[in-house]
Amino acid sequence: MPAPTTYRLITAALLGVAGLLWWWQPAPLIWTQPDAQRLLGIGLLLAVYLLLCAWWLKPQQRAHAAGAADISVVYASQSGTAQNIARQTADALRSADCAVHSMALEHFKPELSHSCPHWLFVVSTTGEGDPPDHALAFARASLQSPAALAGLRYAVLALGDRSYPHFCAFGHKLDNWLRESQASPLFPCIEVDDANPATLKRWQESLRVSFARRALSWQESDYADWMLSEREHLNPGSPGGAIFRLCLTPTDPTALSWQAGDIAEIQVPDGRSGQAHKREYSIASIAQDGRLELLVRRMFHPDGRPGLGSQHLTEQLEPGQPLRLRIRSNSNFHPPPDHAPLILIGNGTGLAGLRAHLHARQHKRLGRNWLLFGERSRQHDGLLGDELEQAQRNGALQRLDRTYSREGETLRYVQDAVLAAADSVRTWVAEGACIYVCGSSHGMAPGVSAALVEILGQTAVDRLRSEGRYRSDVY
Numbered sequence: 001m002p003a004p005t006t007y008r009l010i011t012a013a014l015l016g017v018a019g020l021l022w023w024w025q026p027a028p029l030i031w032t033q034p035d036a037q038r039l040l041g042i043g044l045l046l047a048v049y050l051l052l053c054a055w056w057l058k059p060q061q062r063a064h065a066a067g068a069a070d071i072s073v074v075y076a077s078q079s080g081t082a083q084n085i086a087r088q089t090a091d092a093l094r095s096a097d098c099a100v101h102s103m104a105l106e107h108f109k110p111e112l113s114h115s116c117p118h119w120l121f122v123v124s125t126t127g128e129g130d131p132p133d134h135a136l137a138f139a140r141a142s143l144q145s146p147a148a149l150a151g152l153r154y155a156v157l158a159l160g161d162r163s164y165p166h167f168c169a170f171g172h173k174l175d176n177w178l179r180e181s182q183a184s185p186l187f188p189c190i191e192v193d194d195a196n197p198a199t200l201k202r203w204q205e206s207l208r209v210s211f212a213r214r215a216l217s218w219q220e221s222d223y224a225d226w227m228l229s230e231r232e233h234l235n236p237g238s239p240g241g242a243i244f245r246l247c248l249t250p251t252d253p254t255a256l257s258w259q260a261g262d263i264a265e266i267q268v269p270d271g272r273s274g275q276a277h278k279r280e281y282s283i284a285s286i287a288q289d290g291r292l293e294l295l296v297r298r299m300f301h302p303d304g305r306p307g308l309g310s311q312h313l314t315e316q317l318e319p320g321q322p323l324r325l326r327i328r329s330n331s332n333f334h335p336p337p338d339h340a341p342l343i344l345i346g347n348g349t350g351l352a353g354l355r356a357h358l359h360a361r362q363h364k365r366l367g368r369n370w371l372l373f374g375e376r377s378r379q380h381d382g383l384l385g386d387e388l389e390q391a392q393r394n395g396a397l398q399r400l401d402r403t404y405s406r407e408g409e410t411l412r413y414v415q416d417a418v419l420a421a422a423d424s425v426r427t428w429v430a431e432g433a434c435i436y437v438c439g440s441s442h443g444m445a446p447g448v449s450a451a452l453v454e455i456l457g458q459t460a461v462d463r464l465r466s467e468g469r470y471r472s473d474v475y
């Protein structure tokens with residue numbers, strides 16, 4: 001690990017002083033020489049000194065030039081939180097003069113451990129104690145048996161949520177594998193429950209103690225000022241919770257910049273505690289639409305209390321009023337390649353993430369799109385029906401399958417519609433289609449996954465997932 005800049009400055013200064021002393025206490029090598037050679041000697045000494053300073057004072061560039069890193073930050077992230085924390089971790093360590101390299105977990109190979117002494121793993125858990133999709137193939141191939149990692153020093157930040165039965169399961173699995181592979185922990189695995197700031201502080205402090213002699217500078221991206229410009233109730237009379245379409249506009253128009261699949265983090269004031277809480281929503285529009293749209297369902301706790309975020313956005317905040325918002329990149333749900341046909345599957349407010357992709361495809365005039373979408377009542381839940389039918393008419397949507405669970409039809413849920421369309425699903429996938437799923441992680445997402453396994457087989461579905469052709473943004 002490089003010494004901090006101060007140590008380098010002191011060393012350079014000491015070298016300078018040593019050089020001066022040599023000047024005043026003439027070394028026979030120089031003073032016994034004729035004038036010209038003496039000058040040449042001094043010039044050479046000075047040049048060597050300056051070169052040494054440049055070399056010594058630029059550890060980061062030197063390490064990068066040599067392709068070497070002192071610390072590697074490795075992430076596995078389903079919806080961008082772990083990736084974001086990994087990026088902040090790398091930036092903070094760089095600000096303390098460390099040479100840092102960053103990579104996704106699937107690029108980690110035991111042979112790489114010789115190229116870098118310290119490895120920091122920032123990983124989340126998804127599904128039912130599973131690794132994020134992009135790390136699935138790595139987990140299957142590598143974590144089954146120990147590797148040869150003696151000498152590797154590591155730390156794990158495990159992101160999870162205690163409301164799930166397998167809390168931080170993937171972080172623990174990775175930590176156990178590293179230990180069984182003879183790697184040595186810099187400090188014990190740190191578990192983070194629902195992005196709790198106190199545990200994140202422990203991570204920052206442990207890194208400071210391990211790698212820097214002064215506080216690390218952590219840069220969180222700032223919230224910006226936005227305004228609620230429009231709100232529309234999309235499903236009056238629905239047997240399900242009320243869903244609203246919100247249009248938001250930024251004070252600074254340059255804030256209109258994101259990709260389909262990204263997530264809006266909104267600061268919601270809590271009148272009771274006086275604190276602000278963060279709530280996350282899939283963005284339902286693209287930047288080229290000129291506004292950020294959300295689909296928000298009004299939520300209630302089991303005891304009947306309204307949900308903090310949804311009550312604020314759907315009831316308390318009036319059009320024309322300000323709110324604080326920032327955008328989190330969710331690279332796992334970014335658009336597929338242009339040439340690939342796209343199958344969009346979801347339910348409820350999951351239409352938000354799917355609609356952003358549809359808009360992105362429409363914007364690029366890519367028409368090979370198929371939407372399968374489930375809601376409750378045909379009469380009241382035809383969410384954005386006019387817009388979708390219009391997209392179908394003008395060729396932006398090649399096929400639209402809507403299912404309603406409260407209509408007494410045989411096709412009840414969207415996963416039933418997927419099964420009913422098995423032949424077309426096979427054809428589209430054979431033609432290189434990507435499958436994007438957005439909406440409920442309870443019922444819908446596992447149901448769609450089971451339907452796809454029935455149609456395509458487990459091996460093919462696993463391959464689609466690890467190749468990034470089957471992606472989900474579910475909650």
Ligand SMILES: Cc1cc2nc3c(=O)[nH]c(=O)nc-3n(C[C@H](O)[C@H](O)[C@H](O)COP(=O)(O)O)c2cc1C
Nearest residue numbers: 077078079080081082124127129160161167168441
């Ligand atoms: C569909 C879904 C399933 C999840 N499953 C688990 C789980 O099994 N165990 C756990 O500790 N956390 C679970 N979580 C919580 C996430 O790990 C947590 O929200 C984390 O901050 C997400 O980080 P990421 O955005 O980097 O994926 C789940 C979250 C979602 C949305």
